[in-house]
Amino acid sequence: MDNVLTSKNVAWNIILAFAGLYFLGVMVKALTQFIQLFAFSMGAEYTLEAVRVALFKKLHRLGLRYFDNTPTGSIVSRVTNDTKTLFDFWNLFLTIAVALLSMLTAFVAMLSVNVTISLATLLFVPVILTTTYVYQKISSKIYRTIREALSKINTKINESLLGMGIIQQFNQEERILGEFDEINDYYAQRRAKMININSFFLFPIITLMYSLAEIVALSVFGIETQSNIFVEAGVIYAFLTYVQNFFNPLSNVMDFMPVFQDGLVAGYRILKIMDDDRLAPQQAVDETAQITEGKIEFKNVTFAYDKTPILKNITFTALPGQTVALVGHTGSGKSSIINVLLRFYEYMDGEILIDGHDLRTFSHEELRQKTGLVLQDPFLFYGDIASNIRMFDQKISDEQVQAAAKFVRADEFIEKLDGKYHAKVSERGTTYSNGQRQLLAFARTIVRDPKVLILDEATSNIDPQTEEVIQNGLNQMRQGRTTIAIAHRLSTIKDADLILVLDKGEIVERGNHEQLLAQGGYYADLYQMQLAKE
Missing domain, CATH: 3.40.50.300 (P-loop containing nucleotide triphosphate hydrolases)
Structure with missing residues (x-):
C-alpha cells in the first residue's frame, strides 16, 4: 500500500483499476440497499396490515366482559400506536442485518491485517453486550409506563369527546384540563427519563469502546515498532479504518435501541390482547339447529x-x-x-x-x-x-x-x-x-x-x-x-x-x-x- 501511495511509485493503471472497482462496489451496494430497503419496507407494511387486521378481528371475538374492564382509549392506542411502533420495530431488522454483515466483513479484514489485535478488539464486545442487557432491564419498565401513559391520554381524550356536552354543562372544563395536564406531564416526565437513560447508555458506550480499541491497536503497533518489527503506515491506517467500520454499525444499532425496546413493549401489549382468554361465549355448533318458531x-x-x-x-x-x-x-x-x-x-x-x-x-x-x-x-x-x-x-x-x-x-x-x-x-x-x-x-x-x-x-x-x-x-x-x-x-x-x-x-x-x-x-x-x- 505504501508503495502505491508514494508519489515516485505511482502506478496510474492500478489507481484507475482500484477506482473502477470502488465505483462498481458503490453501485452494487446502492442496488443491494435499494432491494433490501424495498423488501423490508414492504414486508413491514404487510406485517402492519396483518397485525392490525388480526388484532381488530380478535377484539370482535372478545366477550363484553373484556370491554367492561378496558377503557376504549386504551384499546384504540393498541390498535393504532402500538401497531405503528411494531412497524418501526420490523424495519429495524434491516439495520441489524446490515450492521451484522458490515461487522463481519470488517472483522475479517482486521484479521487479514493483524490477528492478535483483532482478537483483542473482541474483548470489548462483552462489555457492550452487558451494557445492552442492563439497558434492556431498565428501559423496559420505563417504556411500559410510557405506553400506559399514552393509553391514558387516549382514554381521557375519548372520554372528553364523548362527554363534551356534560362537561360544558357542569363547568368541568378546568377539571378535565387539569386531569389531562397531569397525565400528559407524567408522560413527558417518563419520556425525559428515557432520553436521559438513552443518552447515558447508548452512544457514549460505543464511543468509549471504539476509542479504547484504537488505543489498543496503536499501542500494539507501537510495541511492534519498538521491537524492530517494521509496520507500514498504510497497514496501520487500514486497520484503524477497519476498526472504525467494525464499531460504526454497532453505533447505528445502539442509536435504534430505543425503537427496538419500544417495539418489544408494544409487541407485548398486542400479544396480551391476542392471548386474552376472555372470549365471547363459544358455540358447539349443530348445523341442524335452526330457529323456526321462536320458543x-x-x-x-x-x-x-x-x-x-x-x-x-x-x-x-x-x-x-x-x-x-x-x-x-x-x-x-x-x-x-x-x-x-x-x-x-x-x-x-x-x-x-x-x-x-x-x-x-x-x-x-x-x-x-x-x-x-x-x-x-x-x-x-x-x-x-x-x-x-x-x-x-x-x-x-x-x-x-x-x-x-x-x-x-x-x-x-x-x-x-x-x-x-x-x-x-x-x-x-x-x-x-x-x-x-x-x-x-x-x-x-x-x-x-x-x-x-x-x-x-x-x-x-x-x-x-x-x-x-x-x-x-x-x-x-x-x-x-x-x-x-x-x-x-x-x-x-x-x-x-x-x-x-x-x-x-x-x-x-x-x-x-x-x-x-x-x-x-x-x-x-x-x-x-x-x-x-x-
Missing part, C-alpha cells in the same frame, strides 16, 4: 359476574307470538337475562333452549340473524339512512328498507330530509333526535324479519305523541314473534302475556298485568307508584 325456555339459569351472583335459578317459557316483559329495579337482573340469551355473556348453570335446541348449539350467525334487538339508546353508524337500516347488508333491497321504515312510521320524517334515504348520518347519529334514532332502530330490526324480538325499554326515548304512533306498529311487529321486553314504564307492557318481576336476580312474581295487580305484591306497589307520578 324460548329458561331452565334454572344461573349467572355470575366476577363471582358476584346476578341471576339465580331463572325459569320461564316464552311461546311463539307471546310477549314476556321483565320488570324490576335497576340491578335486578333484567338486562342480564337479555345478555345471556344473546350470548354476550356465558351463563354458569341451567339450560336455555330455543325451539328445543340448546342455545350453545346455534351458530352466531343463526342466533343474530333470527333475533332483533332494540336498545334504549340506539347506536347509528356513519353513513346514510338506508345503510343504517340495512346495516350495510347489500342483500337487503331499497324496497325492503323503505317498507321497514314505513312499517314503523319512520318514513314520515325520512321523506322530509334532504336526500331522503341517502341523507347523511354523522357519527352516532347526533344530528337526529332521540325519537328519530329510535324509529330507525325499529326499522333496522324489522327489515331482518326476526323470529325473536328483544326490546330494552325501546320507547323510553320517544315522546308521548311519537310513542302512541309507533305503539301500534310495535304491536303489529310482535305478532308471530317471541318478544322479550324490558320495561321501566309499566304502562307499556300491560298487554304482555307474561310479566316476570325480578329482584336481586330472582323471579319474585309472575303473571299477567291483571293477575299481578290482584296479588297486591311488589308489582302492584310499583304500578301504583308510577300511576301516581303520571
